[in-house]
Amino acid sequence: MKLRIFTEPQQGASYQTLLRVAKATEDLGFDAFFRSDHYLKMGDVSGLPGPTDAWITLAGLALQTSRIRLGTLMSPATFRYPGPLAISVAQVDQMSEGRVEFGFGAGWFDAEHSAYAIPFPDTRERFDRYAEQLAIITGLWETPVGEKFNYTGTYYSVTDSPGLPKSAQQPRPPVLIGGAGPKRTPMLAARYADEYNVPFSSIDDTAAAFRRVKQACKAAGRAEETMLYSAAQVVCCGRTPDELAKRAAAIGRKVDDLRVNGLAGTPEEVGDRIAEFAGVGATTMYLQVLDLDDLDHLELLAELLPAVG
Secondary structure: OEEEEEEOHHHOOOHHHHHHHHHHHHHHOOOEEEEOOOOOOOOOOOOOOOOOOHHHHHHHHHHHOOOOEEEEOOEEOOOOOHHHHHHHHHHHHHHOOOOEEEEEEOOOOHHHHHHOOOOOOOHHHHHHHHHHHHHHHHHHHHOOOOOOEEEEOOOOEEEEEOOOOOOOOOOOOOEEEEOOOOOHHHHHHHHHOOEEEEEOOOHHHHHHHHHHHHHHHHHOOOOHHHOEEEEEEEEEEOOOHHHHHHHHHHOOOOHHHHHHOOEEEOHHHHHHHHHHHHHOOOOEEEEEOOOOOOHHHHHHHHHHHHHHO
């Protein structure tokens, strides 16, 4: 089981804060640093100092880290045009010498679109655009040097693109698709994804979502072992009940709720919970840490690495 640190910077974090967390992630032996791709805070937090752009952040971290994988859960298709996004991600992959993973979704948070003048179509159109963007972005990356890529869709068309620049990873960076949608998400994952992620779901719901994607792979003629399966859960760990309660309070959550809807408890208890996800097929766990100033929390979570690795 790989353990990855997953952050939510829109809740209030500067680049320097994210850099400290990423460096701790690397120094402590975690596999990767991931971040959300949002432009507006959620809930009662102030959101200060304001949002940071996901791919600008990852470009900086590409140069200031050396080992960890870097990626998004998930970049919304609503935020960017597919061609420029393919260029940005390929460039960051070059800058990191091949450590980028591209988490990509349809977009869901209406309020952040309204707050920053981003169009927000209805669900059907968002997914139609998302499917076209997946075809274009992967098509641009996979086009051999010297050849041209063309695509004609309902919302996007590409004419004689050289598909440059190329990523350091060939034929492209890994693509992550996530969510628990019952129909289109499994189909798109089977066609385009290297990894399928289920966020913030119960063991049973995670297992059911994994089964749907495996069935979609079979229907598409794809060997199910070519897909990686992962889960994301908020984590809150403490050696003592008081330490655990203090960390839960710092993120505005209750310990009892986190035990049911997350990973909470002592390192041993959190490790046992992670093992349950491994039991239904997850090979990677994204540990969502919400208090980015609490680096001691990361040190405690790093004690899990020998047990789950």
